[in-house]
Amino acid sequence: MTLNNISSNETAKNIKIKKRITNGIINEDKNGLSNCETAKSCPKPILNGTVPKNKKEGSSKVALFTAMKTYVKFHILMFLDYINQIFSRKVVPEKQRKLPTQNGTAHNVKVSKESFEQPALHTALMTYLGFYILMFLGYINQFFFAPKVAREKNREGYVPLYDNFEKFYLWYVYRRVRDCWNRPITSVPGAMVTVKERVTPDYGWTFVFTGREIPSLNLGSYNYLGFAESHSKCADDSIDTLHKYGWATCSSRHELGTNNLHVELEQLTARFLGVEAAITFGMGFATNSLNLPTLVSDGCLVMSDEKNHASLILGLRLSGALIRVFKHNNMKHLEKLLREAIVNGQPKTGKPWEKILIVVEGVYSMEGSIVKLPEVIALKKMYKAYLYVDEAHSIGALGPHGRGVVDYWGCDPQDIDVFMGTFTKSFGSAGGYIAGSKELIDHIRVHSHAACYASSMSPPVAQQIITSMKIIMGEDGTNEGINRIRQLKHNTRYFRKRLHQMGVIIYGNEDSPVVPLLVYLFSKIGGVVRGLAARKIATVGVGFPATPLMEGRIRFCLSAAHTKEQLDYALEQIDDIANELGLKYSQKPRCPRPIIYGSDDDLDATD
């Protein structure tokens, strides 16, 4: 019933390998049903209800002491981190790595053009200096001028609502630039978006609307193929569906919540991905966090990329499997960890692992990098592991046919055991899917909490996905899908090249539509977002909890809906701001020639 039975052939080999390596006794029947039962019935609570400690919250002495303690602890950590950064400074040469060929057939080797340029030493130093000042004044401010909302009253004997450092960070770092996030919008987030203007009278504690609405160029939505439209075939179809089926099914998939749209959507998704079957859920985050526990459990090993999304991490923690984290997109490190784990077996008992699952994402949303899929597949085959690919950002956005990383690298879909993805990004809708072999999907359908308890996808939402997916596949009888994919690709290459020529540091793969522009300092995140907002460009800044502390960045998300003129305007303004704020950190040589939109060398032979 578990993933193990999916390809018994492989499992047998897997076990043999383990036998060879560990020379241990294996208990083949120990996995299977009993495991998933435990995984299902008693998932580990995340907030393992910390028992309220008898700490006197009221006395200011204790408060000061704890504040000092966190402060000191934090600074020691920061310092170590800093030392570490200085010594691990490296320029990663992008060489073509030879892939092991399988069964004699050479892979269609594509070079991954990815760059993670490190800033100059003085930039790093400045970033740390600025951060110390920020922390220092934050503590002073918190100690002397904490506003009313910052004190918890009448909570004797309760656990504090916020973690100490989290609270401090939220109120004295994030609050100062809070106007750059969560800006309310009043239109469809297509190529243009209408942002409601708001001002803050008290430095970010509260906001008031001015009543003005600003149409802005939208560089902040995951609208990769531009299907977020209020007037289009998708919208019309969804409205028709709304009239026919209503808003919701008000029931779960197992009970009364399945209608023909859901069945159609699942079949279409499976066909789109080139696999046997698929199952869909109403929420992408839950697709990860509730389905991973049905696949792995205690006694399994999970290799997880360091930059994996929170939903994956939550799911893996819920599952109770042992998680080993490998460095971002670093296949050597993955292999090293895999070897070590296989040789040592399970901790304490030394038994062989029941399953090994490698969890990666297609496009990493904060780094803009693309997983090196052929290498992961080679490793997976070599070590007889299973592979789980989260295609949230890559489905629709990558590959000549918009079918995600598999299409991009030209791999065989059969090599990937579990496809996961969301409809929230490229399809302009909501929800998530899992696709793979029929056994896998049946297993998930029966055991997943999301299929069993969550209410099913709303019919208009499902219709939006069906229509947009058919357009991408070209089943609507037009070239629109292919045109959108091509437009996105041209936009991506053009935008990235222009930014690079400008001399700013951008992370990631040249084909990834997520473009993180590194600004490092908190104040610069605020400065850039505000500056661009004033120039009518809506963007998203990303800071500490989502990125390493010192790598604040601005994330541009490109879309097929953007025209060249819009991108030119945006680039002009970004150049302006980069000069003004001093963002041109890059020390790489710049391209001296002007960059031509959609020039021939931009196109691959596959196009």
Added chain:
Amino acid sequence: MFKLLKDYFTYWYFQYELITNIYMFEPWEKFLLHGLLVCIIGLITYSSFVYLPTYLVSLWKSYTDLLSDFKAIYY
């Protein structure tokens, strides 16, 4: 010319604000930080004007004394 100079100074003042994160602060915090900086720089300049000359003179003296001692020994 004047405008150029002004631009130059506003640019570097802005850089200073950004790098020290002063850009994000409330006015009283800005005041405090600027005050601290002015204090430190003021103290340094003050001490360098008041103490440095005498200190340098004494340093020079001890150095020449040392030299003459050497001379007394070797010659």
